[in-house]
Amino acid sequence: MSRISKLRTVPHFWWLFAIVLLLSGCAAGNHSESSAENAPISAFGPLTKNSQWYLSQIDSATSPEDRFALQVLAARRLILDGDRTQANAIQQQLAREATTPRQKVAVRLLNALQLGKQGQSSKALNRIAGIDLRPLDNNTVQFYYRLQSELLLRTGQKTAAANSLISLDPYLNGEQASKNQQQIWSLLKESDSNTLKNYVNAAERMKREKAAGWFELAAISKEAKGQQPLFADWQKRHPNHPATALFTPAAEPAQPAIAQNNQGITTTSDIQKVAVLLPLSGKLALPANALKTGLDQSNLASGNKLTFTYYDENSMPMPELLNKIQQNGAQLVIGPLQKNKVEQLFASHISIPVLALNQLDSQPAADNLYYFSLSPEDEAAQIAQKIHADGMKHPLLLLPSNSLGERTATGFNNYWKSLDIGDATVAKFRSRDELQTVLRQKLGGTAASAHAGEVQSLATDPANDPNRIDAIFMLASPFEASSIKSSIDIMLGASPVRPAYYLGSKSNSSGLRADVALALNGMQLGDMPWMLNKMPDELAKANTVLPQASGDQLRLYAMGYDAGTLIPQLSELRQNPEKTINGLTGILHITTDGVIMHDLLWTRYASGQLTTNEPEPATTPPAAQPAQ
Structure with a gap:
């Protein structure tokens, strides 16, 4: 080939090669677009x-x-x-x-x-x-x-919702992940300590280490003190956990300011001006109004010896509220009602006595701090006390699988464990079918289930067996309780061995059908005296001022009434813990730590009617009188 031919051939080759590359690039692009369209x-x-x-x-x-x-x-x-x-x-x-x-x-x-x-x-x-x-x-x-x-x-179900978002988190990245983690933390901060600890245990059993880290850190954030060493230990076990940036441990707090004012117990017999903190706006306004009405009616019964000034605990920050209250010359504070507001009050400076309407898991003891609440934990502890007083040693608790069931189990076992006689057996259920399964496991004998033998069967064990279930407490409606008792009777057949049955305030309901009331025969029920119709005159007055009140509102009315009645006698009752007065919520007395106890009245179903187990309190609570 001549030199001229070669020169012409080489550029021609590269031109063809460029065309091929261009076409192949287009084809590749079209293939990519086609793949996306075909996804x-x-x-x-x-x-x-x-x-x-x-x-x-x-x-x-x-x-x-x-x-x-x-x-x-x-x-x-x-x-x-x-x-x-x-x-x-x-x-x-x-x-x-x-x-x-x-x-x-x-x-x-x-x-x-x-x-x-x-x-x-x-x-x-x-x-x-x-x-x-x-x-x-x-x-x-x-x-x-x-x-x-x-x-x-x-x-x-805030904690459960957070758990779902924790499971979602590995599928997210960037801003989506950041927002999801902030929402998880926001929900966990609103969860209570006991629930968080239960979730920690469940996550660890399921080998969900990251989830356990979330729940454990949220539980640490609830601790009143010692957060810094707990957080340091948590970081060692959960390095690079996404929750790390969302929590800063609190510096070791000094004793709450309110508890530093321990100058001796202030005499309350001459108090006249009282500030009352209640959630007068928001979702708790209706129950707060019932409590407020009880306070007003108590004051009316005493001849209006007190001047109540009401403040909305949701209206402004707690330090500003307390400053306003003291500027107005209040001599005592009743409230707040919400637990987080009580926490804020404890961290504030206030020198006058306080009757808080809620209790905390960890609360300061101070000379002029008093606590009054109607918590499920308190009622459960009283039920445990009653069962023990009746000589029972192996109770079975049948509780719904929800937050109320959790709180009831905590209150009962806190008291029961203090007796050093072993743990109470707790069985939780979410449906009727699940309840039947639980009963068969606990009471149905060795052939009933894989768990049989964990608790000795009532049907086959002699009455003197030290491990048999001798008492059953149910957190149930009257109809549910009658149905459960009937199921147990069928399981036990002709066995002469029968447990003692106990019910709480949830089981108290008026207007029961005759067959349901008869099915409850032999069961003991504990509740406020006036919710058992033992104070009909006072109940009639309450129905006049709160004609549409439900059971829970009537209980809060009674709590408000008793709080007003107690004011002049707070200091005397605290200094004399054995001294009692009869109230709507029960027999009232105050511990040396300032906790107001209201003992339940115990009754028993007989012939379809409730009959009193114990001496009845006075039919009308005494008007508030100055301590002598």
Whole structure:
């Protein structure tokens, strides 16, 4: 080949090579775009279009999976837009088409989403219970945890909602992860210590180390002191945990300022001006009004010897409120009612006596601090005391699996463990079927279940067996209690050995059907005297001023009435712990630590009627009189 031919050939070759590269690049680009277009549609991805757009794409979808996903997206949008009719129609169609595990889960999630939208959050939670997340794509898993968290939050289960968000967290990154972690921490800060500790134990049993770290750190944040060493230890065991940046341990606090004013117990017999802190606005305004009415009626009965000035504890920061109260010349404070407000009061400077209307897990003892509450823990401790006083040693507690059940178990066992006679057996249940299973396990004999033998069977053990269950306390409505007792009677058959039954205030209800009342025969029930109709005149007065009051409001009315009655006698009763007075809430006395105790009145069902176990208190509580 000539030199000229070679020169012409080389540029021609490179020109052809460039064309080939350009075409191959276009082909690659088109292939990439085609791959994106051909990616399966995510049924639970972000909603970016309206429902009609999704429906219009169904006919052009290239696969049955995409057609199904487009219908799910349309149904989600319709549910959020409130179009129940069209959303229901699509869900019915999807239910017929669903064949794969993913598709069946999608139908359940849509059902739950719509139930939640209609305010049926508990039913929605039941609809998605037990879903297997393993075959699901990331978008669906994220949707599941977000929906579960929202539903739990609507039912008041803040710790459980946080738990769902903790499970969601590994699927998020960047700003989404940051917002999710802040929401987790916000929910956990509103959880109580006992619940958090239970979640720590559960997470550790399930090997969920990161979740256990969240719950444990939240529990540390609740500690009144010693946060810094606890946090340092937590960091060693949970390095790089996302919650680290959300918590700063408090410096070791000095004794609360209010507790430093221990100049001796202030005499309360001459007090006239009283400041009352109550949540007069917000969701607690109605129960606060019942308590306020009780205070006013108590003062009226004493001849209006006291001047009450009411303050909304939600209206301004606690230091400002207390400053205002002292400027107005108050000689004593009643309240606050909310636990977090009581904590804030304890950290503030105030030199006059305080009768707080709530108790804390860890509370300062000071000469002029008094505590009065109607907590489930306090009632449970009194029930434990009664069972022990009756000579029982092996009680079984049947409690609902909720926060009230948790608090009741804590109060009962705190007292029971102090007796050094072993632990009380606690059985929790979430449904009637689960309760029947629990009863068979605890009472049904060695062949009843895998757990039989943990507690000796009543039906087969002789009466002198030291390990048999000899008492059963139920946190239940009267109907539930009668049903439970009937189930136990059937299980025990002809056995002469029977437990003693105990009920609390939750089981007290007027107007019971005759068959239910008869089924409760032999059961003992403890409650406030006036809720047992032992003070009919006082109850009639309360019904006049609070005609629409419910049972809980009447209990708060009684608490307010007794608080007003106690004011002139606070100091004397504290210095004489054995001294008592009869109140609406029970027989009142004050411990040396300033805790006001109200002993329950115990009654027993006989022939379908409640009869008094113990001497009745005076039919009318005494008017507040100066201590002599």
